[in-house]
Amino acid sequence: MYIVDSEQMRELDHRAIHGLGIPAASLMETAGKTIAEEVLALCRERRGGKAAGEGLFSSHGIAGDASTHLERAAEEHWLVLAGKGNNGGDGAAAARHLREAGVRVTLLYATEPSSLTGEAALQRDAAAALGIPQLVHGREEAVDYRAYTGIVDALLGTGASGAPRGAYAAMIRAANESGLPIVSADIPSGLDADTGMLHEPCVRASVTVCLAFLKRGLVQYPGAGAAGRVAVRSIGIPSSLCREQGVPVFLLTPDVIREELETDPELPRSPEGHKGTYGHVLTVGGSRTMSGAGLLASRAALRAGCGLVTWALPEELLLPMSGTAPELMLAPAAAAGDGSWDEASAGRVLELLQSRDVLAAGPGLGRFEGDGRWIRRLWEESHAPMVVDADALNALSATEDFADWKRRTADTVLTPHPGEMARLTGKSTAEVQRDRIGTAIHFAVRHGVTLVLKGARTVIAAPDGRAYVNVTGHPGMATGGMGDVLTGIIAGLLAQGLSGPQAAAIGVRLHGLAGERAARLRGHSSSVTAGDVIEAL
Secondary structure, eight states: OEEEOHHHHHHHHHIIIIISOOOHHHHHHHHHHHHHHHHHHHHHHHTTOOOSSSSSEEEEOOOOGGGGOOTTGGGOEEEEEEOSSHHHHHHHHHHHHHHHTTOEEEEEESSOGGGOOHHHHHHHHHHHHTTOOEEETTTSSOOOGGGOSEEEEESOOTTOOSOOOHHHHHHHHHHHHHOOOEEEESSOTTBOTTTOOBOSSOOOOSEEEEESSEEGGGSSTTHHHHHOEEEEEOOSOOTHHHHHHTOOEEEOOHHHHHHTSOSOTTOOOOTTOOGGGGOEEEEEOOOTTOHHHHHHHHHHHHHTTOSEEEEEEEHHHHHHHTTSSTTOEEEEEEOOSSSOOOTTHHHHHHHHHTTOSEEEEOTTOOOOTTHHHHHHHHHHHOOSOEEEOHHHHHHHHHOSOGGGSOOOSSOEEEOOOHHHHHHHHTOOHHHHHHTHHHHHHHHHHHHTSEEEEOSTTOEEEOTTSOEEEOOOOOGGGOSTTHHHHHHHHHHHHHHTTOOHHHHHHHHHHHHHHHHHHHHHHHSSGGGOOHHHHHHHO
């Protein structure tokens, strides 16, 4: 499923209308019909019928006439909030289709209806010809929202910028305060379509009917929290235009893994395989106060399906950690004398890596004198695929010349959380969060790495400029050690021969699915631990 920004959507509209000759009026008519169908589906759901869609995102084409049937439709009375742009035209078209289904409907315009132009004006006139009541904000007495059973938000679309003002702001606040279910057309009014940032005020939708293609702002928080369930509905713009236009961002699904990343998300194993077939991971991490991080990453790599894992750790931890996971091999790699790492251990790590396939560095590593030079040696002198996490990332970000480091030829995956990403880029955490997709893509392309920007809706950016947004996971995963588990999973997949983008994308998706499963098994999200996620893989 493609994810577009507002500029890409404008270009796709233009190419569909002026390049393919699809009438703009036809696109608006279809948009109105799909909005009305989602309203009717929500009405049925409220009455105890089947849910309108499965999961956070549903994608389907144009439904048939059966979807417009609603028992006791006259008991419903929906208020359509219409702006003066094309979004308002979509709302007027939706009002007509709701009327056709037997639902009472009233249009409330933010400005005088005469301000509508083009296709939106045609929809305004068609609704008026059918006798649909048309009110104008501020012209009549205050609207009594208690008279309605639901609201369609068709005020502001992807072309809007900045905070809603005047009538728009007042109507958004009134809609939110009404307590009624709100179905937003394309995006909730007040939401930034590109970044997911919320202006004040912003509609809090029950359902968002995303027209044509999924918008970036709907898959990033806080926008995702304001959108409710998102139904992505075709309005007649061919998806082939996205490929021709080079849209580089995708919702991470099994189909996208197969078609865009060109690998099998199920990773079948050969019946004649052996432990050597599936690769050998070298995990480098753990220190006196954070030994569990290295253990979690190492165990996760095994659970991800690699054949062998060696955990390199400080000498002082070798005996205490022996037997904690009998499937692991342990190798002393640092002799600082206090259970910590030192700069000289880089040589030992490189020596161990000569007979291993993948390096996973950082979980529980701690900070130490010379750690920037330590990570640079591993970066420039090792020729194996590499996953860089936690304090290895912090050591890297503390160097002043990272941009001048030799570009690695082997697959390299960095897995920062927003705070670590801020340190890597010199931005604030808030700046990173304001544009997670753009920040991840820019860094991945600039440094030739795969960048996994962790958090709700993790972004996986590849060095070729493509990016994937993951929607698996569970709030119960917000606890210590989860990042260490993800590092191990990605390393384990790299060891099995996947590329950096493939391993990162599948690893992130599996990590989230395992978190969901662990939460179900535990029965309560607050009880989930990183170890539970490993066992749920």
